[in-house]
Amino acid sequence: MGAVLKAFTTEPLSDILSWAQSTLKESDHLTFEVLNPDIGRGHYAGETITINGNEYLYRSYKAWSDLGELLFCRMLTPKIISEHTVQITYEKLDLSDSFHRSEEKEEKYGIASRFAAIHKNEEPAFLSAYLRALHSVKVGERKRILNLGINTGDEFDLIRQILSSEEYMNLSLVGIDFSQSAISVARERFNEGNAIFYVHDINDLASLDLGRFDLIITIGTLQSSTLEFKALFASLVQEYLSKEGAMILGFPNCRWMGGEMIYGAKAPNYPYSEMSILIKDIYYCKKYLQQKKFRVTVTGKDYLFLTGTKIG
Incomplete structure (x- = not known):
């Protein structure tokens, strides 16, 4: 009409x-x-x-x-x-135009999916909060960086943009994702020799023998229904983070539909945005890290970024 x-x-x-x-x-x-x-x-x-x-x-x-x-x-x-x-x-907005509605299991986040059209670094609300988190952890001083749910590598790309060539090449980057097509693109994008990418199930990190990292980044991944959130988070801190390591966790508080990033995550059994699960997960991670002597901040809006750095 x-x-x-x-x-x-x-x-x-x-x-x-x-x-x-x-x-x-x-x-x-x-x-x-x-x-x-x-x-x-x-x-x-x-x-x-x-x-x-x-x-x-x-x-x-x-x-x-x-x-x-x-x-x-x-x-x-x-x-x-x-x-x-x-x-x-x-x-x-065309609410059906959203990767959230996809029933594809293997390549829901692959390069042929609707998700591939999303470039979070071009959304000011995401970019500003992620940049703040990277500066907070002094990303240029971290030598080994792990990203879980890396997809095609946008989160590494921003690190490459804000560092000098020398600083960037001093980093050793590891990215993991279950999408074969996305990882294939990431390998092409980051061919300088300091990045390695795995197509792998994050539930089975132990089989990769990754070692420890100075910075662990995971944005919009830990809350996946296929992962055991608390157990995975605890294992990352205990088994994969170096003694003085830092963490950046990104919690989506938005939906993607019709070409727009819309504030407010959709919660199960509610016809509107309801933040109880989001707040509970953030609080759990914040309290856990503080008990391990981390300084923790929570920033952002459409994506909430929890940043943890070791005190001392």
Whole structure:
């Protein structure tokens, strides 16, 4: 169905949300007219602005973008309607366009999958938090680095980007993933001679005789339903981390659908984002590492990064 046009001036956001939710039940788009956010720069959402005797409640483009995300929509480029107003259009995301829905078991994360279209390093919310974690652990000073769930190697690629050539070549990188096609790509991308990649089941790390590492990175992997989360995490700390080693754990708090990274992980048995399992897992890892004399921080938004470095 076509777009529905409506103008808002002083209506509270709760009314706008209710209207939008109702409209999207019948339409793939919705369009509305509001105060141009550029006019009220520096105001907070909900502040009243009076122009030529007409009152408006101010909201920023960020607020409108956030609302679109909550509605599982993308916000299209706004259009100037008048001297003081703009037209905003939301377009429903194709929720079926997501690797989360794939029933493929062997190559759900392979290069032919929808997952292969995702480049987390190009998402500011991911990039900023991951960079902070890498700087926090002083990645350039770590000699052996292990990444579990490396896929095609984006997490190693960012390390290569932020270090000098000499610093990078001093590193020994090991990446493990169960996707044959993804690891084949990783081997092509990192052919300088200081990286090795295994197609392997993370449940059976012992058979690889890997030794110990100065930094262990795993992002969006430990929470897999095929892994025993607590047992695997404990074994990484006890059997694979060097005495002064550090860890970077990335916990997804988002979903990927329709070309967008949408805040809030989908929890089993809930029709909305529910964070109890996420918080429980982060708390377990934080407490465990603190008991082992690690300094632990938790940062990020769409991905929450737990970073642990040895105290002393």
